[in-house]
Amino acid sequence: MTINSAFIGFGKSATRYHLPYVFQRRDTFRVKTIFDVTRRPALEAEREYQGIHFTDSLNDILLDESIRLVTLCTPPETHYNFARQCLEHGKNVIVEKPFTRTLAEAQALFALAAEKGLTVTPFQNRRFDSCFLAAKKVIDSGVLGKIVEFESHFDYFRPDAPDAPGDFTDGAFYGLGVHLIDQVVSLFGRPEFVHYDIRSVRNKNNPDDTFELQLYYGDIKAIVKCSHLVMQPYPKFIVNGENGSFIKLNIDQQETCLKAGIMPGSPHFGQESEFGLLKYQNQRGEIITEKVNAGTGDYGRVYDAVYATLVHRKPPYISQQDVMTTMEILHRAFEQPAPALIKLR
Incomplete structure (x- = not known):
């Protein structure tokens, strides 16, 4: 059909x-x-x-x-x-x-x-970033044991910031933070507490361009960060567990290809040569180091999922609860000045 x-x-x-x-x-x-x-x-x-x-x-x-x-x-x-x-x-x-x-x-x-x-x-196309799928694959495998910290970055080096006034929905937090928060919510669900640090650093006339959130899930802390003043990039993802760590340096390459006019269906679209690095201790006490293939992301999987919902009556690829949790975290950021710590209702 x-x-x-x-x-x-x-x-x-x-x-x-x-x-x-x-x-x-x-x-x-x-x-x-x-x-x-x-x-x-x-x-x-x-x-x-x-x-x-x-x-x-x-x-x-x-x-x-x-x-x-x-x-x-x-x-x-x-x-x-x-x-x-x-x-x-x-x-x-x-x-x-x-x-x-x-x-x-x-x-x-x-x-x-x-x-x-x-x-x-x-x-929420960033659920289908190759870098995120690699981190999710490692977490789901269980080799890291109990996760204690998850860190995600979305950074640029763009020091120039001409006047572009707007409201809270025009800033980096609503524009980019929505992706990072959604990824965390998809992994860990609804946090108990959220700590916000949201700032306008380059041009005070503009909405926010820098943020750091810490989302607390009992013993798990998830950190999401964005800045436009990072010349030497951080790893895209860092995951630490009781048994080891995973690091993924580079971000998914789909956007890079799209900006260059290379479209889906083209040879090597979205492919990357950089692997994630996984290091952990197994049940025998041996230290294992593995490369994790990030594979190729595909934002079109959003449409595949929606098709499955409309035609085959599959559940939505993002639950209403996840959507509302992400929206609550976004919306409540501006109820008080930052920095601030809130408890989700």
Whole structure:
């Protein structure tokens, strides 16, 4: 079965992180319509977009009963209203991150989807980063024993920061922290406490560009960090357990390829030569050192999972509980000045 789909928004998010993967899945998805307020005929005329109906009328999507799935690739402040309209018109919805601006908006969308018998889900593509999947593989294997600390970085060296004022959803915490938090929640669930350090370092006129969160799960501490002033990068992941440690230096290479114009389906797309390093003590007391193949990530697995939900009635690839936990951690960061320690309700 092929699902007719549509996109609201035709910017970098859609053209880089969504459509190239959907086009690799023509046996399961057909992109029928794309809504864009600002039409761009030259881009629309490119070969890969032939056969798609472009429009500046949202009703061309909402009133088309053949369209079952709509992906929102628009600014965060528009997510709730667009998603609500789509659900009200019987469409399943994928929402780019962050899912919504507030907890109340997220709750309302899930309630409406349940009422309509539909699916609404965030686009958490970083669950399918090769580096994260390598760390998850090691944790799930149990060779490290009880995990005591998990650390994740998303760093750049971008010292220039021209004035770009905005609100809390425009900062690095909502934009990048949502990925790091979601990965931690997928591994460990709902934390008991969260410590926030969120700052605007390069330009005080702008929203935050630096953050560190410490999420506490009993004896486990998860640390997620982001900075735009890191010239010598940290390892992407560090995992320490009672029996050993795992380190993965480099991040998944899909984004690097996409930015270079190398698309999914191209030879060696997303592949990397750097292995994760696993060192642990086995039950006989022997010290074992292994290289862990990170494999190749695939953001298109979000669409595979949504297809399985819509066609085969599989559970959503991200549970509502996980979505709401991530949204609560994001939203409560700005209830008080940082640094701050909160207990989740």
